[in-house]
Amino acid sequence: MSEAISERIVLAARPQGAPRVTDVRLERLPLSAIGDGEILLQTRYLSLDPYMRGRMDDRKSYSPPTPVGGVMEGEIIARVVQSRHPGFAVGENVAGRLGWLTHTISDGTGLTKLDGRFEPITTALGVLGMPGLTAYAGLLEIGKPQPGETVVVAAATGPVGSLVGQIARIKGARAVGIAGGPDKCAYALDTLGFDAVIDHRSPTFADDLAAACPNGIDVYFELVGGAVWQAVLPLLNEFARVPLCGLIAEYNAPSAAAADRLPATMRAVLSRSLTLRGFIVREFWGQRPTFLDEVRAWIDEGRVRFREDNVHGLANAPAAFIGMLEGKNFGKLIVAVDDAER
Amino acid sequence: MSEAISERIVLAARPQGAPRVTDVRLERLPLSAIGDGEILLQTRYLSLDPYMRGRMDDRKSYSPPTPVGGVMEGEIIARVVQSRHPGFAVGENVAGRLGWLTHTISDGTGLTKLDGRFEPITTALGVLGMPGLTAYAGLLEIGKPQPGETVVVAAATGPVGSLVGQIARIKGARAVGIAGGPDKCAYALDTLGFDAVIDHRSPTFADDLAAACPNGIDVYFELVGGAVWQAVLPLLNEFARVPLCGLIAEYNAPSAAAADRLPATMRAVLSRSLTLRGFIVREFWGQRPTFLDEVRAWIDEGRVRFREDNVHGLANAPAAFIGMLEGKNFGKLIVAVDDAER
Numbered sequence: 001m002s003e004a005i006s007e008r009i010v011l012a013a014r015p016q017g018a019p020r021v022t023d024v025r026l027e028r029l030p031l032s033a034i035g036d037g038e039i040l041l042q043t044r045y046l047s048l049d050p051y052m053r054g055r056m057d058d059r060k061s062y063s064p065p066t067p068v069g070g071v072m073e074g075e076i077i078a079r080v081v082q083s084r085h086p087g088f089a090v091g092e093n094v095a096g097r098l099g100w101l102t103h104t105i106s107d108g109t110g111l112t113k114l115d116g117r118f119e120p121i122t123t124a125l126g127v128l129g130m131p132g133l134t135a136y137a138g139l140l141e142i143g144k145p146q147p148g149e150t151v152v153v154a155a156a157t158g159p160v161g162s163l164v165g166q167i168a169r170i171k172g173a174r175a176v177g178i179a180g181g182p183d184k185c186a187y188a189l190d191t192l193g194f195d196a197v198i199d200h201r202s203p204t205f206a207d208d209l210a211a212a213c214p215n216g217i218d219v220y221f222e223l224v225g226g227a228v229w230q231a232v233l234p235l236l237n238e239f240a241r242v243p244l245c246g247l248i249a250e251y252n253a254p255s256a257a258a259a260d261r262l263p264a265t266m267r268a269v270l271s272r273s274l275t276l277r278g279f280i281v282r283e284f285w286g287q288r289p290t291f292l293d294e295v296r297a298w299i300d301e302g303r304v305r306f307r308e309d310n311v312h313g314l315a316n317a318p319a320a321f322i323g324m325l326e327g328k329n330f331g332k333l334i335v336a337v338d339d340a341e342r
Numbered sequence: 343m344s345e346a347i348s349e350r351i352v353l354a355a356r357p358q359g360a361p362r363v364t365d366v367r368l369e370r371l372p373l374s375a376i377g378d379g380e381i382l383l384q385t386r387y388l389s390l391d392p393y394m395r396g397r398m399d400d401r402k403s404y405s406p407p408t409p410v411g412g413v414m415e416g417e418i419i420a421r422v423v424q425s426r427h428p429g430f431a432v433g434e435n436v437a438g439r440l441g442w443l444t445h446t447i448s449d450g451t452g453l454t455k456l457d458g459r460f461e462p463i464t465t466a467l468g469v470l471g472m473p474g475l476t477a478y479a480g481l482l483e484i485g486k487p488q489p490g491e492t493v494v495v496a497a498a499t500g501p502v503g504s505l506v507g508q509i510a511r512i513k514g515a516r517a518v519g520i521a522g523g524p525d526k527c528a529y530a531l532d533t534l535g536f537d538a539v540i541d542h543r544s545p546t547f548a549d550d551l552a553a554a555c556p557n558g559i560d561v562y563f564e565l566v567g568g569a570v571w572q573a574v575l576p577l578l579n580e581f582a583r584v585p586l587c588g589l590i591a592e593y594n595a596p597s598a599a600a601a602d603r604l605p606a607t608m609r610a611v612l613s614r615s616l617t618l619r620g621f622i623v624r625e626f627w628g629q630r631p632t633f634l635d636e637v638r639a640w641i642d643e644g645r646v647r648f649r650e651d652n653v654h655g656l657a658n659a660p661a662a663f664i665g666m667l668e669g670k671n672f673g674k675l676i677v678a679v680d681d682a683e684r
Contacts, residue, residue, distance in 0.1 A: 269619075270620040273621050275619045
């Protein structure tokens with residue numbers, strides 16, 4: 001059995017502010033032969049998601065940080081290419097949080113087999129994966145949109161925001177999206193079916209958002225923080241709900257605000273009986289079967305659409321990741337590590 | 343029927359920062375004779391509560407501001423001294439949000455008759471009134487303390503904080519209070535039965551609080567904001583709940599913090615799945631019958647204690663109110679406007 005080489009991208013240094021490509025490095029590592037009960041996996045697709053930025057910092061968060069020298073964290077879709085495990089056959093596709101690498105040996109722990117519902121298979125990393133469940137559970141369990149209410153979400157063409165908007169509409173709410181630039185705005189409006197879309201790059205962004213929400217905001221699905229939060233805050237209605245699962249605008253750098261914005265936020269929470277509720281998707285992992293059934297059906301009925309942004313080759317993952325944090329991707333960012341069908 | 347004179351305290355000017363006694367003034371106003379369906383009320387007790395500070399500002403909040411020249415808002419207990427209303431007999435006691443005044447004419451709208459459960463009658467303004475319901479509903483409906491959890495509340499000897507701590511203990515949680523100065527701390531510990539009490543005036547306040555909460559904080563009942571929030575934030579456990587119904591430390595002045603504290607709060611909400619939930623007591627008004635039954639029983643069983651801080655004479659209300667915002671009162675602050683039994 002020939003020896004496999006695993007290429008892997010490891011954390012070389014903790015980023016100061018926005019990550020640079022020199023904060024990671026590509027390593028090549030020979031893998032030993034698999035033992036009894038093990039499988040050799042070849043990565044087909046790697047998912048790039050904003051939460052990974054947090055793992056690069058040495059700051060207490062909901063998961064431990066990636067150690068310097070450790071493989072960058074990330075979910076992959078992989079094919080079983082060798083097996084000495086009775087539960088996995090060569091050729092099967094699995095998903096798991098195995099990191100930014102081309103090959104790895106696994107005993108099967110934490111792997112999910114991907115059945116025919118994941119069509120195309122990359123949906124397991126997006127609309128039918130972690131980002132999809134984030135949108136589904138956060139909106140329905142915390143946001144609880146009611147018919148006629150207004151739901152606002154930023155990163156409206158991304159994997160979370162796009163599903164939040166489409167489910168909001170399925171539930172009878174009005175969906176207002178926020179996106180960057182005319183192409184994304186047009187896509188959110190025309191293809192995803194948002195009722196209104198605001199360009200956060202516009203100099204009149206806050207006024208535009210207010211004009212698009214004449215009845216205020218009942219649910220704000222918070223992914224970004226920063227200037228968008230400042231524009232949303234005055235528009236939140238009494239008893240508005242804010243599911244909070246991301247703060248992309250805050251990940252790279254401390255906020256540049258000169259003044260303390262906390263009192264205004266706390267006063268709004270008090271005077272308008274707001275609910276701010278942070279969540280990590282694992283809290284709702286038990287809902288995955290229902291989520292898969294329901295969202296798969298919505299896709300098949302044409303009520304939910306999704307878009308992927310593909311990059312080819314593991315070596316291009318760092319630059320793509322850095323670009324994503326700057327909003328340069330358009331759709332769910334996926335690295336095709338080895339997408340040849342064999 | 344002799345003409346009654348109503349003394350009333352009106353807003354003379356909107357305060358700049360902390361209110362001064364010159365921001366209000368005492369007026370004397372002759373009242374006309376009551377008409378059919380009306381009653382003349384003589385105030386016995388006036389309640390002074392922190393929320394009134396917000397009404398003095400011309401800022402959008404959950405209730406409209408008091409107009410300049412208008413009577414200061416507040417809840418009173420009054421005796422019916424004349425009646426041409428079939429539903430009210432002379433000598434009956436009522437409660438209502440009628441303002442800082444000695445006499446007024448009413449058609450009965452918004453008045454609550456006070457029966458024998460309110461013993462002493464001033465409990466209708468405190469432990470069995472608006473502050474009591476605030477503590478009861480906010481803690482049980484939003485805080486949801488579980489046996490063994492840690493509940494923290496500031497202003498621990500005040501009407502809300504003292505009841506929060508005592509109900510937390512009744513529900514099997516550990517209650518940690520925060521108060522200002524040794525007398526209040528001793529009272530909270532010895533008489534109210536808090537498991538631990540921290541003096542917020544201590545230079546080691548944040549460390550003291552951390553030491554008193556070795557298992558972190560599961561429920562923080564937020565009444566004060568400011569420095570206490572900063573000390574509480576790092577101690578909040580995953581899935582902690584923060585009912586928020588007051589920000590006394592922020593009422594008088596914009597926070598003096600030089601840096602923007604919002605990102606740290608939002609990151610904590612995200613990474614620890616916190617719930618921040620503002621509320622105004624009127625949301626839970628429907629629970630008043632259950633609340634009265636339950637808290638009355640706890641008082642009778644000796645499981646809930648309360649303390650009142652009495653000031654005599656309407657003319658002394660402004661100074662007492664200003665002192666309360668500085669934490670100078672010790673217990674529920676009540677102005678005995680005319681407490682002679684007749």
